[in-house]
Amino acid sequence: MTVCEAPGKVYLFGEHAVVYGEPAVPAAIERRATVTAEPREDDHVRVEAEDLSLDGFTVEYAGGTGDRPDVDVPTPLVEAAMGYVDAAVEQARDAADAPDAGFDITVESDIPLGAGLGSSAAVVVAGIDAATRALGEPLDRRELADRAYQAEYEVQDGQASRADTFCSTMGGAVRVEGDDCEPIDAPNLPFVVGFDGGAGDTGELVAGVRALREEHGFAADTVESIGDLVRTGEDLLADADPAEPPEPELLAELGELMDFNHGLLTALGVSGRSLDAMVWAARDAGAHGAKLTGAGGGGCIVALDESDATETALSFTQGCEEAFRAELATEGVRVVEP
Ligand SMILES: Nc1ncnc2c1ncn2[C@@H]1O[C@H](COP(=O)(O)OP(=O)(O)OP(=O)(O)O)[C@@H](O)[C@H]1O
Ligand SMILES: C[C@@](O)(CCO)CC(=O)[O-]
Ligand SMILES: [Mg+2]
Incomplete structure (x- = not known):
């Protein structure tokens, strides 16, 4: 069982404009998403995500996209809720060259969902890190941040910057402009x-x-x-x-x-x-x-x-x-x- 946790963030400035190549400065904050990944014998993925607005549910589905999860709620709802976890698992499988890897995944988070504190990025970063480590293929931080960005990019239909995922991976304050991402030295702001x-x-x-x-x-x-x-x-x-x-x-x-x-x-x-x-x-x-x-x-x-x-x-x-x-x-x- 491998457990990783990644922080949320606030934007000092620059959200939205960063999607069109302008610079932005987000800063990571001490609210974290914790993801547990346990490899399975089969190629299924079982996800427990208690904080999802579907009121806490567990789903299990086989590998690959297009599979209907085994859960009694409408498909679009499940897809919307599961998109980020699913994308993280796909990135981990790809990174570890293990397309059929199955996992039991648990997500716990003290970052409110969809509230601007980067809950999606934290879940994706911690998820990819935990799943690749569980497969014995840990990624360096730059690759982890890049794969987390790819996951957000896909789920958000090609409309994502690298800001949230890079910040959650690196911590501290960062500067992102297009593909150019760097940690910056900043005083501790209140x-x-x-x-x-x-x-x-x-x-x-x-x-x-x-x-x-x-x-x-x-x-x-x-x-x-x-x-x-x-x-x-x-x-x-x-x-x-x-x-x-x-x-x-x-x-x-x-x-x-x-x-x-x-x-x-x-x-x-x-x-x-x-x-x-x-x-x-x-x-x-x-x-x-x-x-x-x-x-x-x-x-x-x-x-x-x-x-x-x-x-x-x-x-x-x-x-x-x-x-x-x-x-x-x-x-x-x-x-x-x-
Ligand atoms: N604890 C969690 N468990 C499972 N999925 C989560 C969890 N937290 C966030 N997510 C996923 O992230 C989605 C919210 O991401 P979204 O990008 O809309 O908001 P955010 O990242 O919190 O805010 P912003 O992108 O504005 O900073 C949820 O609908 C869910 O799919
Ligand atoms: C709105 C946005 O700029 C920030 C969301 O936290 C989107 C993104 O950068 O991907
Ligand atoms: Mg987000």
Whole structure:
């Protein structure tokens, strides 16, 4: 039995625009998905994923795509729910050159699903790592990140960047621009997350932005403007001492960029009422800045505040189900049981 766990992430800035080649800076946070992989004698895959919105269920299916899992719920629901785990298993089989490998897989996660904290990437990264290790073919981190990206790319119909999967694999803060992915030195930033209890479908939201961008020049310009503000933010981070707590001026300037980034994401149609309400509650409480994180629609916002004021204000905000401080996960995917 092999167990691996991988972190979720928040976007300091750059989500959505990163899909079109602009840079983005996500940072891994200490909320993790844990995947257990146990090789089987046959070529079946049995998945236990208690957190899925189908209310906790177990499915078993044979290898290869197109197989109908043995479970009493409509096929599209199962496919939507199982897509990422399935894609991770396929990547592991391919990497280990073991097309008929079967597994018992268990997924446990403290990352809310579809909420912008990268639950899909964490499940895919931990899943591929656990399954390849269980087959005796561990991957180096770059290959793991690449295969995790391929898995997200397939499930999201070709609409995914490398940002979430690279960040979850490496941990810390990273910079992603097209195929170019690098860890960056960044000071430990005081992230506060507000979660509205809802979710957005990443594939659908990305498709919406793509359509807007193709239809309107000003929407394409908005995407480019996000890239410009990310480059400004990167310069700020590069000038900071990663070993020291962030200076107040740095927090103020990063916060301003986050506020701007939220405005541009709103213009692209990916915010929502409860996300906006949480962003304003954070700003009113004195946060340096606040924005939605991830694909949007519903889910989470991230704010910068070293005091407790934002977390407290969010916990009293209508529409906010949970508020918490998100610690930077300096370590990416890791082995819990080899
Ligand atoms: N604990 C889990 N068990 C099984 N599958 C999971 C789990 N967590 C996430 N997933 C898979 O990931 C999907 C959610 O991925 P999606 O990309 O829509 O959201 P996200 O990754 O949480 O947010 P974002 O991509 O905006 O950061 C779920 O529908 C499910 O298929
Ligand atoms: C919306 C998006 O930019 C981030 C989702 O966490 C999609 C992606 O990068 O694949
Ligand atoms: Mg995702």
